[in-house]
Amino acid sequence: MFSSIQELSEKLDAAKYVTDPVTLKVIYLAAQMQKPVLAEGPPGSGKTELAKVVALAADTTIERLQCYEGLNEEKAIGKFDESLQRLYLNTQGSTASASWASLRRDLHTLEFFQEGPLLRALLCEKPCVLLIDEIDKVSEEFEAELLEILSDWQLSIPKIGTIKAKSKPFVVLTSNEIRRIGDPLRRRSLYLRFEHPTIERETQILEKRTADTHAELHGQLAGFAHALRGYTLEKAPSIAEMLDLAEALKVLGVRQISADLRDVLLPLIAKTQNDRKRLLLRDGFESLVYDTQQYSRDGGQTALEQKELVCTERRRY
Numbered sequence: 164m165f166s167s168i169q170e171l172s173e174k175l176d177a178a179k180y181v182t183d184p185v186t187l188k189v190i191y192l193a194a195q196m197q198k199p200v201l202a203e204g205p206p207g208s209g210k211t212e213l214a215k216v217v218a219l220a221a222d223t224t225i226e227r228l229q230c231y232e233g234l235n236e237e238k239a240i241g242k243f244d245e246s247l248q249r250l251y252l253n254t255q256g257s258t259a260s261a262s263w264a265s266l267r268r269d270l271h272t273l274e275f276f277q278e279g280p281l282l283r284a285l286l287c288e289k290p291c292v293l294l295i296d297e298i299d300k301v302s303e304e305f306e307a308e309l310l311e312i313l314s315d316w317q318l319s320i321p322k323i324g325t326i327k328a329k330s331k332p333f334v335v336l337t338s339n340e341i342r343r344i345g346d347p348l349r350r351r352s353l354y355l356r357f358e359h360p361t362i363e364r365e366t367q368i369l370e371k372r373t374a375d376t377h378a379e380l381h382g383q384l385a386g387f388a389h390a391l392r393g394y395t396l397e398k399a400p401s402i403a404e405m406l407d408l409a410e411a412l413k414v415l416g417v418r419q420i421s422a423d424l425r426d427v428l429l430p431l432i433a434k435t436q437n438d439r440k441r442l443l444l445r446d447g448f449e450s451l452v453y454d455t456q457q458y459s460r461d462g463g464q465t466a467l468e469q470k471e472l473v474c475t476e477r478r479r480y
């Protein structure tokens with residue numbers, strides 16, 4: 164899929180995805196070793212996006228299986244197209260040459276099968292990206308069924324038989340850890356841990372993803388996100404919400420986050436009644452804005468610069 168880590172890095176950069184050397188190596192290894200990546204971490208931390216940008220970087224298609232409670236094989240693998248089978252029977256069944264055995268055989272082929280994302284991924288001529296999104300929402304039984312595709316690159320379909328992969332997809336499994344993913348799946352995957360980004364990294368994401376907003380806002384928004392996440396909210400804002408906030412500030416023509424913006428910004432950052440109440444407390448929002456200014460002042464600095472700053476200040480005393 165990728166000839167080198169350097170190539171992967173350049174392509175993810177072109178796809179506006181901010182990554183780090185370790186993540187890059189894990190993705191490269193997974194592609195080379197044809198192993199799934201299990202991406203686990205909080206909502207909005209870039210797990211689904213990873214699959215999308217890898218597809219973009221590899222110039223290939225993405226097949227997405229969105230998991231939910233009650234997801235069944237039919238939705239994931241596919242099912243026979245009964246109306247097409249009926250049509251075939253009506254047209255071919257009356258011809259003199261058609262024997263029941265041959266009709267039956269014809270009807271149970273992939274030609275009459277509506278393929279679900281798992282099967283489509285295996286039937287791609289060129290390796291695609293298979294995103295199995297939010298796998299923690301499906302049952303353990305369903306998870307066990309995925310093992311066949313993920314280790315043997317094949318699927319068993321009743322009445323058709325075993326379908327072998329034409330190409331092996333790059334698989335990304337994502338989980339928000341609602342249910343613990345079983346060990347057999349973990350054993351077969353390379354693990355990528357996602358967390359809320361550091362101020363520096365979130366500034367880079369904001370720079371890349373909202374290039375048309377005022378540049379001075381990127382560091383401020385990253386500092387604001389950091390302050391909000393340290394404010395023990397019921398629902399801490401994700402990167403996606405900070406991108407929305409950047410968009411909102413652009414629409415409002417705002418260049419500086421200030422306490423008087425509280426009521427306008429609340430619907431974008433407080434998504435539960437309790438969080439709203441907390442941010443409406445006297446000084447609640449003001450203290451956040453104060454922290455934002457502190458963080459955005461320091462946040463752009465590298466760890467080395469910060470260390471040097473501490474040393475200089477120590478020398479001064």
Ligand SMILES: Nc1ncnc2c1ncn2[C@@H]1O[C@H](COP(=O)(O)OP(=O)(O)OP(=O)(O)O)[C@@H](O)[C@H]1O
Pocket residue numbers: 179180181182205206207208209210211212213337339368371372402403406
């Ligand atoms: N490293 C990154 N580089 C660039 N953009 C990012 C990055 N991480 C996240 N984003 C942005 O954040 C948005 C949300 O990310 P994504 O949908 O992948 O989160 P998620 O972890 O899948 O969340 P959920 O668990 O709620 O599905 C993306 O659409 C993208 O714009």
Ligand SMILES: [Mg+2]
Pocket residue numbers: 207210211212296337
């Ligand atoms: Mg997601």
